[in-house]
Amino acid sequence: MDVLQLIVSGLANGCVYGLIAMGFVLIYKATEAVNFAQGDFMMLGAFICLGLTNPEFMGLPFWISVPIAIAIMGAFGYALDLVVLRRMFGQSQVAIVILTIALGFVLRFVAGLIWGHQPISLQSPMAGRDIRLGGLVLGLDEVVVILVTVILTVVLYFYFNRTKLGVAMQASSQNQLAAYYMGIPVKRIHSLIWALAGMVAAVAGILFASKGSIDPSIGLLGIKAFAAAVIGGFGSLPGALLGGVIVGLIEPFASRYIAAGYSQIMPYLLLFLILVFRPHGILAQIHQKKV
Amino acid sequence: MRTVFKTSYDADINLFRHRVQAGWYVLLLVVALALPFLLGTFAIGEMTNLLIWAIACMGLMVLVGQTGQASLGHAAFLAVGCYANALLQLNLGLPFIIAFPLAGLIAGVAGALIAMPMTKLHGIYLAIGTLAISILTDDFIVLAEPLTNGVNGLMPPSIEIFGVSFDRYGMPGRLYYLVLAVALAVIYLYRNMQRTPLGRSFAAVRDSEVSAQAMGVNVARTKATAFGISAGITGLAGALMGHFAGIFNNETFNIIISIQLLLAIVIGGLGSIHGAFFGAAVVALLPQGISITRDFLGQFVGGGSIAIPGLESAVFGLILILFILFEPMGIYGRWLKIRTYFELFPFYRRDMFRRQKSYLKTERMR
Numbered sequence: 001m002d003v004l005q006l007i008v009s010g011l012a013n014g015c016v017y018g019l020i021a022m023g024f025v026l027i028y029k030a031t032e033a034v035n036f037a038q039g040d041f042m043m044l045g046a047f048i049c050l051g052l053t054n055p056e057f058m059g060l061p062f063w064i065s066v067p068i069a070i071a072i073m074g075a076f077g078y079a080l081d082l083v084v085l086r087r088m089f090g091q092s093q094v095a096i097v098i099l100t101i102a103l104g105f106v107l108r109f110v111a112g113l114i115w116g117h118q119p120i121s122l123q124s125p126m127a128g129r130d131i132r133l134g135g136l137v138l139g140l141d142e143v144v145v146i147l148v149t150v151i152l153t154v155v156l157y158f159y160f161n162r163t164k165l166g167v168a169m170q171a172s173s174q175n176q177l178a179a180y181y182m183g184i185p186v187k188r189i190h191s192l193i194w195a196l197a198g199m200v201a202a203v204a205g206i207l208f209a210s211k212g213s214i215d216p217s218i219g220l221l222g223i224k225a226f227a228a229a230v231i232g233g234f235g236s237l238p239g240a241l242l243g244g245v246i247v248g249l250i251e252p253f254a255s256r257y258i259a260a261g262y263s264q265i266m267p268y269l270l271l272f273l274i275l276v277f278r279p280h281g282i283l284a285q286i287h288q289k290k291v
Numbered sequence: 292m293r294t295v296f297k298t299s300y301d302a303d304i305n306l307f308r309h310r311v312q313a314g315w316y317v318l319l320l321v322v323a324l325a326l327p328f329l330l331g332t333f334a335i336g337e338m339t340n341l342l343i344w345a346i347a348c349m350g351l352m353v354l355v356g357q358t359g360q361a362s363l364g365h366a367a368f369l370a371v372g373c374y375a376n377a378l379l380q381l382n383l384g385l386p387f388i389i390a391f392p393l394a395g396l397i398a399g400v401a402g403a404l405i406a407m408p409m410t411k412l413h414g415i416y417l418a419i420g421t422l423a424i425s426i427l428t429d430d431f432i433v434l435a436e437p438l439t440n441g442v443n444g445l446m447p448p449s450i451e452i453f454g455v456s457f458d459r460y461g462m463p464g465r466l467y468y469l470v471l472a473v474a475l476a477v478i479y480l481y482r483n484m485q486r487t488p489l490g491r492s493f494a495a496v497r498d499s500e501v502s503a504q505a506m507g508v509n510v511a512r513t514k515a516t517a518f519g520i521s522a523g524i525t526g527l528a529g530a531l532m533g534h535f536a537g538i539f540n541n542e543t544f545n546i547i548i549s550i551q552l553l554l555a556i557v558i559g560g561l562g563s564i565h566g567a568f569f570g571a572a573v574v575a576l577l578p579q580g581i582s583i584t585r586d587f588l589g590q591f592v593g594g595g596s597i598a599i600p601g602l603e604s605a606v607f608g609l610i611l612i613l614f615i616l617f618e619p620m621g622i623y624g625r626w627l628k629i630r631t632y633f634e635l636f637p638f639y640r641r642d643m644f645r646r647q648k649s650y651l652k653t654e655r656m657r
Contacts, residue, residue: 034415087616093414094361098557099615101550105608109601117601216601223422223546230419265430268423275420276408 004136006252012142012211014248015149019204020225021232021240022156023197029160029235030169030193033085033096037104038201039222044107045073045202046209046218047115050122062125070202077198081191089187104219111216119213122206145207152203153241160237169193227271233281242282246270304486323471327464335463337579342470343531344571346477348556349564350524353481355553356562357490358517359497361414364421365525365552367428370544372398372526373533374432374439377447387450395527402522403515410511425549432541444540447533459537470531477524478564484520493517547604554611560621569622573610578603620644 023038035041051057052065060068084103088096129140160166172179172186180186208214208221224247232243247267255263274281295302295309307313327335351365376394379385385393409420432439439445450457450469457465484490492513495503504510533539551574559570581603618625624644632639 084612084616091619094418095615095619097361097415097418098554099612102554102608102611102615105601105604106612109605109608112601223426226419227423230416234415262434265427265434268426268430271423272420272427275412275416275423279412279416 006256007249008136008138008142008146010249010252011245012139012145012248013251014228014245015145015241016204016208016211016244017221017225017228017247018241018244019149019152019200019207020222021229021244022153022237023200023204024226024229025235025237025240026156026197026200027193028173029237030173031190032173033088033093034100034226035194035197036097036100036222036226037107037219038197039225040104040107040111040219041073041077041198041201042205042208042222043214043216043219044076044111044205045069045198046122046205046214047111047216048072049202049206050120050209050214051115054120054123062123066206069206070199073198073202073205074195075198077201078191078195080198081194085190085194086187089190104222108216108219111219115216117215117217119215121213122209124206124210139211141210145211148203148207149241152200153237156200157237165189165192224267227267230281231267231271231274233283236281236283239281239283306482320475324468327467332463335467337576339463339467339470339535341571341575342467342474343528343535344555344575345568346470346474346531347525347528347552348559348567348571348574349477349481350521350526350528351552352556352562352564352567353484353493353524354517354521355556356566357485357493357497358514358521360514360517361418361553362421362521362549363418363546363553364423364425364428364549365521366544366546366549367421367425368398368402368522368525369529369532369548370428370432370541371401371522372529373447373539373544374445375526376530377445377533377539378438380448381445386452387448388452391527391530394530395523398526398529399519399523402525403519405522406515406518409518410514422546422549425546429541429545440540442540442542444538444543445533446538450534459535466535470535473527473531477527480524481564489513489516551607554607556621558611558614558621560623563623565626566621566623573622574607577607581606 020038020042023041024035027033027035027038049065049069052060052068053062058065080103084099085096088099124141131138131140131143160170168179168184169189169192171182172184172189176186205214208218225244228243228247229240230243231246232239232241247270250266250270251263254266258266278284297303307316326338330338347365347369350368351362354360354362354365372394375397376390379390379393380387383390405424409417412420433441435441449459449461450466452469455465456462457469459466484493492503492508495506495508496510496513496517500510503513529544532543536543555570555574556567557570558573559568560566614621620627628644631643
């Protein structure tokens, strides 16, 4: 039973990593850029929802503030691309990485300024409730996190592979110029994908906040989520979830069966090994071009 | 504008383009040498800090600016250099004059070894790989507590060379001269490296790996060499940083420092020694600049100096965003533009430094 509990809590953690990783992958899939501020997007989404819900701020009902928070983060992503990232069009990948790292610094500062640096917990209806399955006691929050993540992954997967807009997004990443010639509005597609990534980040943030307290530095979780994305295979949505779950599971087991200090190290050790032996991740997205 | 008539093939690889340029640098050196007599103890400490950061920035510049490999993990090599230097002195009792170069060597070897499996990675994968190394180093220092004293940290002994003390607090002027000497040695090495076949192959790998390979450059070995040299120089800076800080632990070299290093050389301007120095100046002097500005503003508002956590990194981030958006070539690039404007006056055109845009194609299709 102990092991099962560890697995469920690891899965729930892993799903949050997976959701942040999915934000990375979404932007990478459509624009070939890497958004290092994705973790800070998540932090911002969590804080917006908290600011709307908690009685000491706005005091709205939880189920009203969740869609508002997601909408605000979507608009934020869209505006960010419109105002800042569109100027970077045609510049190198590393320049965008550096830009988003700097953006993360600024977002963390702004969140700290508004909501303070003390950990606050979100007043969600899921907190503190349990589900009993036989002898197993599961937190309702953990079950919800896992369910929402799986649903979101399936929806996004089909969105990318089946809908017109999703295919257009893939096309605009594979060759910007050719996609433009085919009549795809590449710039608007970029803004839309940033909006989508913002929304996914908001969901991740709300789920994370419902599991425990948050403070502005949780944005640094993005680094771990990025490791998860690379482990799973950068550019693959199921890969992001898989990587997230692997990282989420490896942490509690390492700290339980090896030593407490190792839970920090294991994800990065795994990342390093993956990079050396299978550089493009478990579900690699590299296709050989047929001539 | 000065036109240089090249009368021999050496003119292309000379250290200075012409005598007047050499004269300016000599003047700069004289000013640098005279600083301890002009500035107070505190200001000299800040200048020493700036020079140490500049050495670290030059180390990273070899990798990012010369060879075009992004690294988000150079704090790891700062840590390796710093710990190696301190442990060689504390545990083996070696004098500073031997421990210091050895520390650089150890960091360099560590860098080359780490680079070997990573040379086939590029772009973003390399960045995340080095990021992982930086985080692993941080945790490893905590785990290897018997050797590194874990989170309690180490205190390197005061520097003494042949009986002459270079103590951080007792002799700030002497420490400044020591750091200046190291910085000059690194600059000389860097400049000479740029002129050698090795430096040329670095540039070739940076500009196009495919063409470099076609010209007979061994890309993997060149990258590993660049990593080694870069890590070695960074390790020297780390050793000095340890002596300057007086006490250090794993937190001294965390991931934020790695990122700051990279950001510094981008702000300064990639691919030049000047850029490393400008970037180091921004990083090293920004905290003091902010606190002075805050006190100054506090006088008028009346609130006194209120501590706002995270302000430093936010201002730093904002500066960086503005630079990437409006001046991707950094402070040195802007300086070059201003200088060219006056040299060519009135013939300067706006698009003179414009680079061609490249439209992205995926890396996932090959």
